[in-house]
Amino acid sequence: MALLYKIDTNKDLENQKKFTQLNQLVSYDLAKVNDLIKKKVKNHIPFIEIVAKHLINAGGKRIRPMLCLASAKLCDYKGKKDIELAACVEFIHTATLLHDDVVDNSNKRRGVDTANKIWGNKGSVLVGDFLLSKSFELMISIKQSNVLKILSETASTLIQGEISQLLTNNDFSTTEDSYLEIIKSKTAKLFSTSCQVGALISKKPKIYSNALNSYGVNLGMAFQIIDDLLDYKSIESETGKKIGNDFNEGKVTLPIIIAFHRGNNEERNFWIRTIQKKQKKSGDFEKACNYINKRNIIDDIQKRAVHFGSVAKDALEIFPNRKEKKVLLDIVDFIVNRNF
């Protein structure tokens, strides 16, 4: 009974096309970003390269660098700073993933063993630091003070978001509002910065950089809401099948915040036992999925994501209608409807 949803292959294929559109729009530049990333992790200490590449090659979606490149294109940017910035945001993201896996004691990410599983926490902590320092070298190379300020503040905000999340683990006094605040810091801020810098390097009027900022932050909110939902929305797919990481780690994310609030006494006792008291037994994750399903939470969370997606779309409306705008609008739908 953990398999709540079957893949609607046609719908998923349609959705996948929207992601492919974005990929095609930026593919030429994205190849340059990947080259720059490889160049930057090249090191006289082979260990650094091995650990960094393990994660970088594991095939993340590269959504942040792609948003950065597409936003710069939307702003008619013609220089090369977008390549460096795209690599920079991916480095910030990758550094935090390495540290996240230490913090969460995770064994798997993107279907492969985590760096901390293979090389121990020590390597993940230090190589994460290394990638963070490289992201700073990249942002400095841009030589534009407003970009530098936003990026460094973003790194700081992101880390504060991670800390806030850590502190809400196993804690059902966490409200939906505080959850939204946390994902704004830990996820949406880097999305918004990735988009906003595209306008800043293009020296576009403030109305455009603000618009991309608003687009990015709302897209990021939708992204994380769906990400947290997917952890409970098990699907019949070999690669996409979830094993309830968040549940096992006692993370208090939106699905269980709502489930706790909507639940009857029996359900609340279940959440208290499994999450707050950390007393889990076999079959608990399936039970959790059932409770979430029973309370119609998946559809309602999807609607929450649609809400943020709508705000994101409206923010882009001031831009003239053209290919880049269409792709960025479509990516909102992709993110809201994705199953992976």
Place this chain on the structure above:
Amino acid sequence: MALLYKIDTNKDLENQKKFTQLNQLVSYDLAKVNDLIKKKVKNHIPFIEIVAKHLINAGGKRIRPMLCLASAKLCDYKGKKDIELAACVEFIHTATLLHDDVVDNSNKRRGVDTANKIWGNKGSVLVGDFLLSKSFELMISIKQSNVLKILSETASTLIQGEISQLLTNNDFSTTEDSYLEIIKSKTAKLFSTSCQVGALISKKPKIYSNALNSYGVNLGMAFQIIDDLLDYKSIESETGKKIGNDFNEGKVTLPIIIAFHRGNNEERNFWIRTIQKKQKKSGDFEKACNYINKRNIIDDIQKRAVHFGSVAKDALEIFPNRKEKKVLLDIVDFIVNRNF
């Protein structure tokens, strides 16, 4: 028999005076640095402030910020950037200490429980990240591109040094040369940068910034050589008494590199068993100290430190003779002769 050296109280008091001199020279500005540090770790998440202050208040020597302030004074600097830079280098240092303690699984630092012992690795990793991000915010606020470049490269170099050190743990193929390379990255680089930026913000000719760079790197080498020596140079002092952290962690530092090379078969077998094979038993640390003592290693390492100290002193010679120069020259002697 672990107590190899008795404190020579008079000599130590004399030495302490040299440190006090530096402290007095910069005390007015150092108070401002401490205020800025407190302001920067103030956060809406109380946990961040608690963890950060735990380490910041534990009473490090603040040697790096003091060097930064004194170097700026030596260059007749009249602005306020030195305060921000001094806080910045202390933040970089503190962030790496937090991560170091995770990497080394340490329980004690500066005589108190480490943050990871009290709050777990998670807090140390993330609050370390937070402090690193704050150091970047500080360096950016200086708005001087050459300073920014050097500081960000320093952070990156420092982390690479930490990684290199991690990789030499338990490995007796580490030579004195590779040890020197590692401490140059992990310690001396931040010392040299702390000094060099004093000249850069003063817009002094290159000959002066290079001189301070050379002074700092050699002082930093001496500092780390003595630091590693002190781990084996147990002394009859309640606060200063060492418990052989490096030995227990299998760190291949200079005292045991030389001891291994100079040792006879019995001694080499001892080092292989305890460090390489990690098979330690009660009394091994005392035995290690005895072997180091027997091979006259403490005096010879002291001479190595004196060598780097001499280069540091000569580097400063191009500066006119005045109080600041004298204090910086004296601090070399303090560092080489310190017992804590």
